[in-house]
Amino acid sequence: MPSVSSRVIRFHEIGEPFDVLREERIEIPDPPGDSVRVRVLATGLNPADWSLCRGFMPGTLPRGIGCDVAGVVDAVGPDVVGVAGVDRKGGSGTVRAGDVVFGTADFVGQPSAGAADVAILNRWFRIPDGLDPVQAATLPMAVQTAAWTLELMDLHPGATLLVHGAGAMVGYAAVQIALRRGARVIATAGPTFTADLEGFGARVTPYGEGMPARVRALTGGRDIDLVLDTPRPSPGTLPDLIALAGGDPRRVVTISNHEEARNLGARVNIDELRPGLTPLSVLLPQYASLAAQGAFRLPIAKTYPLEQWRDAVRLSLDGNPHGKVMLLPDARGRHEN
Template sequence: MRGYGFHRVGGPEQQGVVDVAEPDPSAGELLVEVRAAGVNPGDWRVRNGSYGVAGPAVLGREVAGTVLALGEGVTGFDVGDEVFGGCPGMLGGWAPRALVTASFTAHRPDGVTPEQAAVLPVAAGTAHDFLNDVDLPSGATLLVNGAGGGVGIPLVQLARARGLRVVGTASPAKHALLTELGATPVSYGDGVTDRIRAAAPHGVDGALDLVGGDALRTIAGLVPRGTLFSIADKPLAAELGGRDVTRDRSTAVLASLAGLVADGSLDPLVRVVLPLDDAGEALGLVEGGHVTGKVVLVP
């Protein structure tokens, strides 16, 4: 089977078509015919060696598709079901057929397209789990550092639905969208802490960092101890008294998110849909950090 991935650890020059064996579901897995696959920053980080995968390997962490076969012990799904979920080991989705972990897979409801469902497990799932971790009461103020990205956009929507005020740092090009979603946007760069204080005069009650580095250092002093989280720079977050998001990779979370999409409460904001043959272009858009909304591949 031909998929798209990387041949060895490195930069974009290592990407390309990869020939792999047809996947066969192990215990606790489903084999699906892929109808759509999400593209995430984690995909290029796999390629550059951040997760210890040497390659060659097919990239792709999340898919929506049609069940072709069930691994041993899998219940609750049947061949022919339309589902979406996360791929074992964060690999394998950018191909005509892929494996998904049954315990992190849900049925795709009517009214939710494969493209919308395919982008829920990673970004929206992380946003959901963070909100459960930080557990702020209605009326509290949440700071999202990098609110215009793949995790930030669903996070703003989910936080607003919980009654939170949201202040989000973002590039000016993304301010209009964040305002439309109910957040107060502020620009990066010199003076950002003053702009955050002006947007949140009563202080910030919790924060999720999606940028890392100096941007994380800058906001750390604005947040009460124990309420700073980062998925972009976990070592620095720990140094600053923050922590990582505890993921709940479960069918229940995915089903809940899909229900919010179905009733119009959550817009996954799929903005770019490309054929699998253009996976290199899709990954380049995400790695460059300039795309607004989610990028999806369709075989």
């Protein structure tokens, strides 16, 4: 199948997102190797997109934004043999043009990503019956980050976990995953998601001034076993979290306050990623199935058509969008599942 023309949102230089992002029209080629090309139905914006714009994980430019994608397959790579993306073991059948899938855009190997009409996916999975593609597109990065980080922390049943910033999507996912693993969970969050988090089974207290004392009240004065720090960078919060963990910085893992954590001896999740963690070919279908059953979810703050990408970026950059910000390049086919 020949290359196809697509609108893309991408950057050609490093800088603040609004300074460097631009909308362009380019040709998206046939998918290479173990990849598929999709007509994008939905893509989720993440804080990581803005870190990429600012120089995180530097690579060849131009680059796109939007890692989390749901779409309709329109071409498959020459090495594709099954439905399990790059991890093809256990595939059940073949992926064909017209299949509705979700997964991750190849934002490293391609000059554009999911914020586009058409995207190349390097990992993809069928969307189970009962799950809307837009909801499926909320899952990949938040589930992957939360689940793998909890694995690195060796979270075990009965442990008390503090999820700091559980109103952020990784934190929101981590609360649900940790509870499913039998942990006792305390979450710090604002009022928007307090009822949700308590409904999952967490004990919730506001973040901000007085937070350590409130957490101590919930534990009866006992130390926290493990702390997961999930908000966007918030300098100055880690000393309190370390104190809550009995003063042991190795019991605190952050996904965002990298340099402060390294300086204090706390752990940074990306420093410890390693082979042997649950493969995405297991993890993402599992949580998509749970989402289809109503047993796992991530809230959506707002959806925007692709042409309103600036408004979507603005809301995401606000720092507290209250859910996933989603771009919908093409709403057709959303319920073709």
